[in-house]
Structures are given as C-alpha cells and as structure tokens.
Amino acid sequence: MTHPRKKIPTLVKDQRLIQKRREQMIAAAVSLFTEKGFHKTTTREIASKAGFSIGTLYEYIQSKEDVLYLVCDAIHQELEDRLLPVLKEQATGRESLVQAIRRLFEIMDHMQDQILIIYQEAKSLPADTLRYVLKREEEITSIFEQVLKKGIEDGSIAMDPKDVKLMAHNIMVLGEMWVFRRWALAKNFTLEEYIDKQTAMILNQISYRAQAEESQIS
Amino acid sequence: MTHPRKKIPTLVKDQRLIQKRREQMIAAAVSLFTEKGFHKTTTREIASKAGFSIGTLYEYIQSKEDVLYLVCDAIHQELEDRLLPVLKEQATGRESLVQAIRRLFEIMDHMQDQILIIYQEAKSLPADTLRYVLKREEEITSIFEQVLKKGIEDGSIAMDPKDVKLMAHNIMVLGEMWVFRRWALAKNFTLEEYIDKQTAMILNQISYRAQAEESQIS
Amino acid sequence: MTHPRKKIPTLVKDQRLIQKRREQMIAAAVSLFTEKGFHKTTTREIASKAGFSIGTLYEYIQSKEDVLYLVCDAIHQELEDRLLPVLKEQATGRESLVQAIRRLFEIMDHMQDQILIIYQEAKSLPADTLRYVLKREEEITSIFEQVLKKGIEDGSIAMDPKDVKLMAHNIMVLGEMWVFRRWALAKNFTLEEYIDKQTAMILNQISYRAQAEESQIS
Amino acid sequence: MTHPRKKIPTLVKDQRLIQKRREQMIAAAVSLFTEKGFHKTTTREIASKAGFSIGTLYEYIQSKEDVLYLVCDAIHQELEDRLLPVLKEQATGRESLVQAIRRLFEIMDHMQDQILIIYQEAKSLPADTLRYVLKREEEITSIFEQVLKKGIEDGSIAMDPKDVKLMAHNIMVLGEMWVFRRWALAKNFTLEEYIDKQTAMILNQISYRAQAEESQIS
DNA sequence: TATGAATGAGTATTCATTCAT
DNA sequence: GATGAATGAATACTCATTCAT
Structure with missing residues (x-):
C-alpha cells in the first residue's frame, strides 16, 4: 500500500545488525543535524556519536547523503x-x-x-x-x-x-x-x-x- | 518605521560603486544558490558570475555568509x-x-x-x-x-x-x-x-x- | 624533573606511528625552515618533503604552528x-x-x-x-x-x-x-x-x- | 667613511617629501612590526597608520621588504x-x-x-x-x-x-x-x-x- | 565485521601590488 | 603626487571516502 522505501546498499549482511547500526546512526545524525545542520556535520562525528568508527559507518551506507535519507x-x-x-x-x-x-x-x-x-x-x-x-x-x-x-x-x-x-x-x-x-x-x-x-x-x-x-x- | 538593515562593512568607499557591485553579486548569487544551494556554491563562482575577481568580491563583503544575508x-x-x-x-x-x-x-x-x-x-x-x-x-x-x-x-x-x-x-x-x-x-x-x-x-x-x-x- | 612538554593533539592513536611520522615531519620542516623560513614554507611542502600527503600531516598536528613547536x-x-x-x-x-x-x-x-x-x-x-x-x-x-x-x-x-x-x-x-x-x-x-x-x-x-x-x- | 646605504627607488622626486613620508612610514612600521611581526603586518596597515593611502606607500617604496630595510x-x-x-x-x-x-x-x-x-x-x-x-x-x-x-x-x-x-x-x-x-x-x-x-x-x-x-x- | 590511517581534491580568505583617474 | 578599486596567485586547513589489516 505504501510507496516502497529506497534501498541503501550495505556491505554487511546480518539484517539485525544493519537495523541496530542504522538506528544508532540515525539517532546520532538527528542530534548532530539539529545542532549544526547537515553540511557542518562530518561523517566522523556521526560515526563517533553513533559509537563506532568511520570505517564501520561506511559498511552500512555508501555516502553521507545516505545518512540524510x-x-x-x-x-x-x-x-x-x-x-x-x-x-x-x-x-x-x-x-x-x-x-x-x-x-x-x-x-x-x-x-x-x-x-x-x-x-x-x-x-x-x-x-x-x-x-x-x-x-x-x-x-x-x-x-x-x-x-x-x-x-x-x-x-x-x-x-x-x-x-x-x-x-x-x-x-x-x-x-x-x-x-x-x-x-x-x-x-x-x-x-x-x-x-x-x-x-x-x-x-x-x-x-x-x-x-x-x-x-x-x- | 521599518527595522534597520544589517550593515555589511566594505573596503570600498564609493557608495554608488558599492550598490552596483552588490547588485551584480546578488544576482549572481541568487542564480547559483537556486541551482546548487548555498553550500555547494563557491565564492569564486559568485565572483566570476558577477563579473569580477574573487579579490574584488571580498572588497564588498567580509564572508560568504554576508552574501547570503x-x-x-x-x-x-x-x-x-x-x-x-x-x-x-x-x-x-x-x-x-x-x-x-x-x-x-x-x-x-x-x-x-x-x-x-x-x-x-x-x-x-x-x-x-x-x-x-x-x-x-x-x-x-x-x-x-x-x-x-x-x-x-x-x-x-x-x-x-x-x-x-x-x-x-x-x-x-x-x-x-x-x-x-x-x-x-x-x-x-x-x-x-x-x-x-x-x-x-x-x-x-x-x-x-x-x-x-x-x-x-x- | 624537567618541565613537561606541550601535548599536541593527534587524530591518530598508534603511538609508535605518531613518533615515526613526527620525526619525518620535523626533519622535513627543519630543512625547509632553514632554507626559506617558517612563513614562506607551506604546509604542503612540509607534508610532501616528509613523504606523505597534506591530509596525513594534519592527522598528526592541528596547525602549522604545531609543527614549529x-x-x-x-x-x-x-x-x-x-x-x-x-x-x-x-x-x-x-x-x-x-x-x-x-x-x-x-x-x-x-x-x-x-x-x-x-x-x-x-x-x-x-x-x-x-x-x-x-x-x-x-x-x-x-x-x-x-x-x-x-x-x-x-x-x-x-x-x-x-x-x-x-x-x-x-x-x-x-x-x-x-x-x-x-x-x-x-x-x-x-x-x-x-x-x-x-x-x-x-x-x-x-x-x-x-x-x-x-x-x-x- | 661609513658604508653607503642601499638606495630605495622612488616615483616621487621632492627629496623633502620623500624624507617626510619615509619617516611616517618607518614610525608606523616599527610599531606594527613590534606588535605583530613583519609577516603579519600588511602594507595596507602600514600605509594607513602612516596616514596615507596604499597607493601613496608604493610611490615611496617598491616592495614590502623595502619598508623592512x-x-x-x-x-x-x-x-x-x-x-x-x-x-x-x-x-x-x-x-x-x-x-x-x-x-x-x-x-x-x-x-x-x-x-x-x-x-x-x-x-x-x-x-x-x-x-x-x-x-x-x-x-x-x-x-x-x-x-x-x-x-x-x-x-x-x-x-x-x-x-x-x-x-x-x-x-x-x-x-x-x-x-x-x-x-x-x-x-x-x-x-x-x-x-x-x-x-x-x-x-x-x-x-x-x-x-x-x-x-x-x- | 570492525578499524582507523591515508588520501588529496576542494574552499574560504588574504594581501602585495598595479594602474586608471 | 595621491588615491583606492581591482586583481588573482597563494595558502592553511577540512573532510568524504577508501582500503589494508
């Protein structure tokens, strides 16, 4: 019934892990985007606030815009x-x-x-x-x-x-x-x-x- | 009656010139901001589209944010x-x-x-x-x-x-x-x-x- | 016994690496500062002479003054x-x-x-x-x-x-x-x-x- | 008996004026160099503190180094x-x-x-x-x-x-x-x-x- | 899966100098 | 002689992204 969401490709396969990491990532990003806006927030900050490394962040997204989406x-x-x-x-x-x-x-x-x-x-x-x-x-x-x-x-x-x-x-x-x-x-x-x-x-x-x-x- | 505008300091003194250059600058910026947004527009692009050099741009403003204002x-x-x-x-x-x-x-x-x-x-x-x-x-x-x-x-x-x-x-x-x-x-x-x-x-x-x-x- | 040195913050964590990179950086900087002075030496030159990229240089220091220190x-x-x-x-x-x-x-x-x-x-x-x-x-x-x-x-x-x-x-x-x-x-x-x-x-x-x-x- | 000074070429001919302007220039420069050093002092600042325009400054010297000399x-x-x-x-x-x-x-x-x-x-x-x-x-x-x-x-x-x-x-x-x-x-x-x-x-x-x-x- | 060191293209801003008026 | 607007090369520093471990 509802329109399908955009699929954001992942290097990781474990669906449960994907969901968990993305929740962390989104929570971090919301708070950072609110505070400083999308452009002034760095991917490093998102990763760090989400509780993992920049490398790990990119295991779950392909670009900073993916986080925004x-x-x-x-x-x-x-x-x-x-x-x-x-x-x-x-x-x-x-x-x-x-x-x-x-x-x-x-x-x-x-x-x-x-x-x-x-x-x-x-x-x-x-x-x-x-x-x-x-x-x-x-x-x-x-x-x-x-x-x-x-x-x-x-x-x-x-x-x-x-x-x-x-x-x-x-x-x-x-x-x-x-x-x-x-x-x-x-x-x-x-x-x-x-x-x-x-x-x-x-x-x-x-x-x-x-x-x-x-x-x-x- | 109306609220006073913010004064943007200038290195140039000639008021007529200031107005002319700022009009050029604003026109250029509007078109660029529309096309690519503020963050993805460079000051060089603004200057160049306005018809003068980056150095001249900064004779009429103090920061990129000034252009936005x-x-x-x-x-x-x-x-x-x-x-x-x-x-x-x-x-x-x-x-x-x-x-x-x-x-x-x-x-x-x-x-x-x-x-x-x-x-x-x-x-x-x-x-x-x-x-x-x-x-x-x-x-x-x-x-x-x-x-x-x-x-x-x-x-x-x-x-x-x-x-x-x-x-x-x-x-x-x-x-x-x-x-x-x-x-x-x-x-x-x-x-x-x-x-x-x-x-x-x-x-x-x-x-x-x-x-x-x-x-x-x- | 001796006065403590100033701590220069780093983005990199590996202490051995920090020491190695800083030695490279210092050697490069000494030779460049001698040749052209601090102000006329660019950070890019320091990085390049040290054997790494400008981005890497800034992983190990926060400002050009840090190199001088x-x-x-x-x-x-x-x-x-x-x-x-x-x-x-x-x-x-x-x-x-x-x-x-x-x-x-x-x-x-x-x-x-x-x-x-x-x-x-x-x-x-x-x-x-x-x-x-x-x-x-x-x-x-x-x-x-x-x-x-x-x-x-x-x-x-x-x-x-x-x-x-x-x-x-x-x-x-x-x-x-x-x-x-x-x-x-x-x-x-x-x-x-x-x-x-x-x-x-x-x-x-x-x-x-x-x-x-x-x-x-x- | 004493070693001859370096001649700094001038666009201006009136010797009395040259001396006056250079005294102003030197006084301004000494105070600025003391405060901020040679490199962080701009020629504009020197001219302005000396009481004339940047254009005039360059009537009496050929380069910023001339001021230092x-x-x-x-x-x-x-x-x-x-x-x-x-x-x-x-x-x-x-x-x-x-x-x-x-x-x-x-x-x-x-x-x-x-x-x-x-x-x-x-x-x-x-x-x-x-x-x-x-x-x-x-x-x-x-x-x-x-x-x-x-x-x-x-x-x-x-x-x-x-x-x-x-x-x-x-x-x-x-x-x-x-x-x-x-x-x-x-x-x-x-x-x-x-x-x-x-x-x-x-x-x-x-x-x-x-x-x-x-x-x-x- | 997770890490984090390395990269280098990209960008705002400065400033010595020129030259038309 | 004096002015000051125009220039653009130069430069410190950032940051998304990659990839070897």
Missing part, C-alpha cells in the same frame, strides 16, 4: 507511527479530523527538530532520493485526504471533493508552520491556543454554511 | 516592493485583503526560486544575522495585519482582533506553500485556482457568519 | 642530549665547565641551522606555546648553573653565587653568538680559536684573582 | 646616533669603554622593540639587502673596536690586539642579550645591576693581571 525516512516513519493510532474506525470523519489535526500539531511540537531537518536539509539529497522523501510526505498528507473523504461520505463534513487534496495540504502546512514560524508564533500563542484556533478555521471550511459563501468571492 | 535582504525588499503598491488608500480592508493575497501569491509564483533560498538557506546565517532576516519576514507579515485591522475598523472584515496576527501568518504561509509544496500542488491546480480557493477559504474566516461558528467548535 | 622542542632535545653526556661525576666543576663550554660551542657549530630556527622563528609561536620553548631554553641554561655551583662547592671555581645565573646565560649566549654572528666571526676565527678565546675569558671570571678586581670597577 | 636602517641609525655622543676625545680608552658600554646597554633597554625587529625580521630581507644591514651592524660594532684600540694605545687597556674584534662583538652581544633574554634576565636583575656586572666582567678581561692567566688555560 535514512534520517528523513525515519522521521517520516515516526511521524506516521504517531499519527495513525489516533484514527478510530467507529469515529465520524469530522471527529477523526479534529483528533488527527490535534495529534498532528502535537507531533509537530514534539518533533520540531526533526521536522526542521526535513524542511531545511532535504534539498541536499540527490534528486532521485529527494523524490522518495517527497513521496513519503505526500503519503502522510493523504492520511488527511482519507479522513476528509470519509467525512464527506458519512455526511459529517461538507466540502467539494475537488478541494480535499488542497485542504489536506493546508492542514499539513499549518502543522509544519508551528515549527518553522515558531519564532513568531510562540511569542503570541500556546500550542493549545494554536490548535484550537487553526482547528476552528479548518472546521469553518467544511461546514455547510461555508459552502454558500465560496461562490460569491472572486 | 545580502541575498535574503534583497529578496525581502523585492517582495515588499512588489506587494505594497497593491494597497490603495480608498479601498476597504476587505478589498485590499483580496488584492494583497492575490498579489502575494503571484509574487510567490514569480519569485519561487528566491523564496526557496530564504526557506532553505537562511539557517546557514550566523544567529545574529538570522535575526535580521526573521525580523524582516515579520515586517512583511505585518502588512497583512494592517490590512486586516483596517477591515475590522471599516466594518468590511469580521474577526476577533486577537486573531489578526495568526491570520496574517496563515496568509503568508499559504503563499509560501505554493512555493515549497509546488511539487504536489502544481500537479493539481493552476496558480489561478490556487489563489481563488485559498482566498475563498480566508474570506470565509472573516465573514460575519463565520464568527458564530467558531465558538461552537472546540 | 615540535621542531623547536626537538632541537632543544637534541641540544640537551648532546650536551649532557659530557658531564662526568668525578670531574671538578671547573673541568666540567671547560668541557661543557667546548661541547656547547661545538653543538652550536654543528646545529647552527636549527639554532637559527629557534632564534628567528620561535616568535611566530602562539604566546602560550612560546612559553614552553623559553622554559626549555632556561632548563638548558640551568645545566651551566649546576656546573658552576658544583665548582663553587668543590672549590675549583671562585665566584659570587649570586652571579651564577648571569654567567650561565652569558655562556649560552656566547655559544649562540657563534651562530647568529657567524657572518662576522667566521671571517676572523676558526671554531677552535673561538672556543679557546671565549673559554679563557670565562675562566678569567671565575678565578680567584678576578674577584678582587670586580669591586674597584664601577 | 628602511626600518632596520633607521634603527641602526638611531642606535649609532645615541651611542656616538658618549665618546669624548679627551677621555682614556678605558674611560670611553665604560661609558660606551653603559650607554649601549641603556640604548638596548630603551630600544628593545626595535632591536628585536632587527633580530627577528631581518632574515626576511632579500639576501642583497640583508648584507647592507649586517654591514651596518658591523660598523656599529667597530665603534667598540676603535675604543679598545685607543685604550691599548694610551695604555689604559691591556689586551692582545688580535682579540679586539672578538671583544667588540662580545660587548655588542651582551648588550643585545639584555633584549632577547629579557624574559629570563629581568626576573633576576635590574638594568643597573646588569650593566655593573657585565662591565666588571669585561673590564676584568682587559686588565694586566688577566693577560697572564689567559696563556695557561687551554
């Missing part, structure tokens, strides 16, 4: 892992949406360092690899598309199906905005206030009365 | 210079808002490369310098605050004054989103459609009927 | 290693002094290039590091202090103990003078003559008859 | 100008010697920064130019040769004429030693003490009783 992918994975459990089968689309927005924003608050890495460093990935990361971002965005569609179907959400995709992106971006405009927002709002206000705005778009307005604007 | 500042200046003229004294706040949103989004579309530079490279600025750039971003955001306030005063816009700041940031981010989610949005919408839909959504938040709804959500 | 320290070490063996337990202070002066002057003649490096380049060391080098110079000077004191004790040398330190410095400087005034001295004297004459002068100061004279001078 | 020569000139007046026609050689030694050591104390420049930076002069500086040093040394010879002639000094040259060099070096071993000497002696002790030692060499001793040493 693994980091991005792990972040997306964690984001998804934290977001999905909030969706309940029995809830209406609207209920799920409110929950998912809250959860998304809380995740953004909690993972702000990691989110920033994706925003600021992903561009350093080779074009090919970047595509995997963007695909992943799209997959996560599509979670909101699903929720919105469910709401339309069960009647709890009123909106033009053609607008579902845009709305899903809007929600993601409003979440990320809490991270990358934090310097301005945190001066004026708590996370709670931010969630409440943005949720209200989003809900306002998908209620019946809103639909009438839309036509008379432009 | 000048680029960011010039981009913000151009953005503001393009945005402000759309505001007319005699228009209502609501009319101005619609115009300004359209203009902002068009500018984002037109200056996408530059906007991306700010988003992706500003983090490489020294902390001190970054503050100047963020301050500038806030100034531009406050243009929308002014417009919203005017609308509230002249009765053309209905919203809680406490929400003005957040709404202004939302508008800016929805504009920038056209740039940094272009890989997803451009597949589904034209700029026109994007402007219309997002404008509708924003207007929906600031119409009288919307106000009633807001309270009953959370 | 290592060179100075090695020179002092060699000087001391050549000087000390001349001192015999059973000799009188006066006998030891004559031997040590001769040996010192011979060393100066033999190591003139190296001595010049210390004289002319040590000032380029960071203040902290320079202190280590001067301390070392003082240690070597104190060898002559010991010899003089021994002579006073065993009665073979007659001088005011308060003058021991100055005399030790004088001896060292008269030795170094053979190096840095060589352009004038070598035209007029052989090393043998120089040793004889200066030794005579020094001995003249520490003989009983000399003491009487001193008081009637100033 | 002018500085060395000016220092030697000042040294000589301060030393010579102490010599009185009517005094005995021995009296003159004592006076000249005292004066020399006082000059060394007073001009320590400048003396250090000659000691540490002269090696950066082109070989040709260096010869002029060494010649000058020899000239100054020969002042002491003259005094010693006069003493021998008038019977106030007892020494082998063949040792005059060496003794003159010894005196010069013992003076310079107050500068370049200041880090060690100043901890133990005042200038007065230093002068007294070294003078005593020198006089001890040139008194009749000393002569006897000399033969029996080696």
Whole structure:
C-alpha cells in the first residue's frame, strides 16, 4: 500500500545488525543535524556519536547523503507511527479530523527538530532520493485526504471533493508552520491556543454554511 | 518605521560603486544558490558570475555568509516592493485583503526560486544575522495585519482582533506553500485556482457568519 | 624533573606511528625552515618533503604552528642530549665547565641551522606555546648553573653565587653568538680559536684573582 | 667613511617629501612590526597608520621588504646616533669603554622593540639587502673596536690586539642579550645591576693581571 | 565485521601590488 | 603626487571516502 522505501546498499549482511547500526546512526545524525545542520556535520562525528568508527559507518551506507535519507525516512516513519493510532474506525470523519489535526500539531511540537531537518536539509539529497522523501510526505498528507473523504461520505463534513487534496495540504502546512514560524508564533500563542484556533478555521471550511459563501468571492 | 538593515562593512568607499557591485553579486548569487544551494556554491563562482575577481568580491563583503544575508535582504525588499503598491488608500480592508493575497501569491509564483533560498538557506546565517532576516519576514507579515485591522475598523472584515496576527501568518504561509509544496500542488491546480480557493477559504474566516461558528467548535 | 612538554593533539592513536611520522615531519620542516623560513614554507611542502600527503600531516598536528613547536622542542632535545653526556661525576666543576663550554660551542657549530630556527622563528609561536620553548631554553641554561655551583662547592671555581645565573646565560649566549654572528666571526676565527678565546675569558671570571678586581670597577 | 646605504627607488622626486613620508612610514612600521611581526603586518596597515593611502606607500617604496630595510636602517641609525655622543676625545680608552658600554646597554633597554625587529625580521630581507644591514651592524660594532684600540694605545687597556674584534662583538652581544633574554634576565636583575656586572666582567678581561692567566688555560 | 590511517581534491580568505583617474 | 578599486596567485586547513589489516 505504501510507496516502497529506497534501498541503501550495505556491505554487511546480518539484517539485525544493519537495523541496530542504522538506528544508532540515525539517532546520532538527528542530534548532530539539529545542532549544526547537515553540511557542518562530518561523517566522523556521526560515526563517533553513533559509537563506532568511520570505517564501520561506511559498511552500512555508501555516502553521507545516505545518512540524510535514512534520517528523513525515519522521521517520516515516526511521524506516521504517531499519527495513525489516533484514527478510530467507529469515529465520524469530522471527529477523526479534529483528533488527527490535534495529534498532528502535537507531533509537530514534539518533533520540531526533526521536522526542521526535513524542511531545511532535504534539498541536499540527490534528486532521485529527494523524490522518495517527497513521496513519503505526500503519503502522510493523504492520511488527511482519507479522513476528509470519509467525512464527506458519512455526511459529517461538507466540502467539494475537488478541494480535499488542497485542504489536506493546508492542514499539513499549518502543522509544519508551528515549527518553522515558531519564532513568531510562540511569542503570541500556546500550542493549545494554536490548535484550537487553526482547528476552528479548518472546521469553518467544511461546514455547510461555508459552502454558500465560496461562490460569491472572486 | 521599518527595522534597520544589517550593515555589511566594505573596503570600498564609493557608495554608488558599492550598490552596483552588490547588485551584480546578488544576482549572481541568487542564480547559483537556486541551482546548487548555498553550500555547494563557491565564492569564486559568485565572483566570476558577477563579473569580477574573487579579490574584488571580498572588497564588498567580509564572508560568504554576508552574501547570503545580502541575498535574503534583497529578496525581502523585492517582495515588499512588489506587494505594497497593491494597497490603495480608498479601498476597504476587505478589498485590499483580496488584492494583497492575490498579489502575494503571484509574487510567490514569480519569485519561487528566491523564496526557496530564504526557506532553505537562511539557517546557514550566523544567529545574529538570522535575526535580521526573521525580523524582516515579520515586517512583511505585518502588512497583512494592517490590512486586516483596517477591515475590522471599516466594518468590511469580521474577526476577533486577537486573531489578526495568526491570520496574517496563515496568509503568508499559504503563499509560501505554493512555493515549497509546488511539487504536489502544481500537479493539481493552476496558480489561478490556487489563489481563488485559498482566498475563498480566508474570506470565509472573516465573514460575519463565520464568527458564530467558531465558538461552537472546540 | 624537567618541565613537561606541550601535548599536541593527534587524530591518530598508534603511538609508535605518531613518533615515526613526527620525526619525518620535523626533519622535513627543519630543512625547509632553514632554507626559506617558517612563513614562506607551506604546509604542503612540509607534508610532501616528509613523504606523505597534506591530509596525513594534519592527522598528526592541528596547525602549522604545531609543527614549529615540535621542531623547536626537538632541537632543544637534541641540544640537551648532546650536551649532557659530557658531564662526568668525578670531574671538578671547573673541568666540567671547560668541557661543557667546548661541547656547547661545538653543538652550536654543528646545529647552527636549527639554532637559527629557534632564534628567528620561535616568535611566530602562539604566546602560550612560546612559553614552553623559553622554559626549555632556561632548563638548558640551568645545566651551566649546576656546573658552576658544583665548582663553587668543590672549590675549583671562585665566584659570587649570586652571579651564577648571569654567567650561565652569558655562556649560552656566547655559544649562540657563534651562530647568529657567524657572518662576522667566521671571517676572523676558526671554531677552535673561538672556543679557546671565549673559554679563557670565562675562566678569567671565575678565578680567584678576578674577584678582587670586580669591586674597584664601577 | 661609513658604508653607503642601499638606495630605495622612488616615483616621487621632492627629496623633502620623500624624507617626510619615509619617516611616517618607518614610525608606523616599527610599531606594527613590534606588535605583530613583519609577516603579519600588511602594507595596507602600514600605509594607513602612516596616514596615507596604499597607493601613496608604493610611490615611496617598491616592495614590502623595502619598508623592512628602511626600518632596520633607521634603527641602526638611531642606535649609532645615541651611542656616538658618549665618546669624548679627551677621555682614556678605558674611560670611553665604560661609558660606551653603559650607554649601549641603556640604548638596548630603551630600544628593545626595535632591536628585536632587527633580530627577528631581518632574515626576511632579500639576501642583497640583508648584507647592507649586517654591514651596518658591523660598523656599529667597530665603534667598540676603535675604543679598545685607543685604550691599548694610551695604555689604559691591556689586551692582545688580535682579540679586539672578538671583544667588540662580545660587548655588542651582551648588550643585545639584555633584549632577547629579557624574559629570563629581568626576573633576576635590574638594568643597573646588569650593566655593573657585565662591565666588571669585561673590564676584568682587559686588565694586566688577566693577560697572564689567559696563556695557561687551554 | 570492525578499524582507523591515508588520501588529496576542494574552499574560504588574504594581501602585495598595479594602474586608471 | 595621491588615491583606492581591482586583481588573482597563494595558502592553511577540512573532510568524504577508501582500503589494508
């Protein structure tokens, strides 16, 4: 169902070892990229913070960019892992949406360092690899598309199906905005206030009365 | 009225020359940063593309980061210079808002490369310098605050004054989103459609009927 | 007993290798510094003459100044290693002094290039590091202090103990003078003559008859 | 009588101007070379501290080394100008010697920064130019040769004429030693003490009783 | 599998010197 | 005579990557 991840070739064969080493590597890299950015972090530092030698690092990756990709992918994975459990089968689309927005924003608050890495460093990935990361971002965005569609179907959400995709992106971006405009927002709002206000705005778009307005604007 | 810019020291004294050389330098840097990013662009490339030698480059700046700052500042200046003229004294706040949103989004579309530079490279600025750039971003955001306030005063816009700041940031981010989610949005919408839909959504938040709804959500 | 040397940090761990590489590095640097001086010698030249790459050089030092320090320290070490063996337990202070002066002057003649490096380049060391080098110079000077004191004790040398330190410095400087005034001295004297004459002068100061004279001078 | 100075070509013709500019230049350079050394001082700094532009600097010299030469020569000139007046026609050689030694050591104390420049930076002069500086040093040394010879002639000094040259060099070096071993000497002696002790030692060499001793040493 | 020494291409920055005005 | 903008060769130092052990 989900898009396949990029395979990063390895000189090592033991799968369990690969996973362990990569977890160490990713944890080290996240903390270093957060602190100094991708370019100012050296592979030596990553290896050393991960607890092994530079030679060993290169047994598990082929280039520094590979580390960045693994980091991005792990972040997306964690984001998804934290977001999905909030969706309940029995809830209406609207209920799920409110929950998912809250959860998304809380995740953004909690993972702000990691989110920033994706925003600021992903561009350093080779074009090919970047595509995997963007695909992943799209997959996560599509979670909101699903929720919105469910709401339309069960009647709890009123909106033009053609607008579902845009709305899903809007929600993601409003979440990320809490991270990358934090310097301005945190001066004026708590996370709670931010969630409440943005949720209200989003809900306002998908209620019946809103639909009438839309036509008379432009 | 506006926040003062950072002064970048120069070895050259002739002000006219400084301006001319810096314009050349900025133009060269924008194109190179867009193409390869800040870190992968060398100072020699900047100088050479600007049409002078590496020695001359350093007569007009003190470090590579200075070039990045000048680029960011010039981009913000151009953005503001393009945005402000759309505001007319005699228009209502609501009319101005619609115009300004359209203009902002068009500018984002037109200056996408530059906007991306700010988003992706500003983090490489020294902390001190970054503050100047963020301050500038806030100034531009406050243009929308002014417009919203005017609308509230002249009765053309209905919203809680406490929400003005957040709404202004939302508008800016929805504009920038056209740039940094272009890989997803451009597949589904034209700029026109994007402007219309997002404008509708924003207007929906600031119409009288919307106000009633807001309270009953959370 | 001797003052501790400055530790120069290394990226390499193998102590034997460190010693070997540093010996290569020092030999290369001495010859280059002699030929062109510290400032006009490039790190690349040092590495290349030492037989390894510039990258390898920096595995064993942290800065070009580190090389200079290592060179100075090695020179002092060699000087001391050549000087000390001349001192015999059973000799009188006066006998030891004559031997040590001769040996010192011979060393100066033999190591003139190296001595010049210390004289002319040590000032380029960071203040902290320079202190280590001067301390070392003082240690070597104190060898002559010991010899003089021994002579006073065993009665073979007659001088005011308060003058021991100055005399030790004088001896060292008269030795170094053979190096840095060589352009004038070598035209007029052989090393043998120089040793004889200066030794005579020094001995003249520490003989009983000399003491009487001193008081009637100033 | 004195050795001719090196001519440093000029683009400017007005001799009075040349002298004025060079004085400014030398004063600036001495202070900068003292503070940071020759290599770390830039020509721009020299020009700026001298009160004119870099372009003007090069109207009066041809290379940075020329500045160093002018500085060395000016220092030697000042040294000589301060030393010579102490010599009185009517005094005995021995009296003159004592006076000249005292004066020399006082000059060394007073001009320590400048003396250090000659000691540490002269090696950066082109070989040709260096010869002029060494010649000058020899000239100054020969002042002491003259005094010693006069003493021998008038019977106030007892020494082998063949040792005059060496003794003159010894005196010069013992003076310079107050500068370049200041880090060690100043901890133990005042200038007065230093002068007294070294003078005593020198006089001890040139008194009749000393002569006897000399033969029996080696 | 793990190590870490070796490599050398790459890069920001400096600075003596020139020359048109 | 004075100025100062322009030049570009030169240089210390870094760091991703390799490979022998």
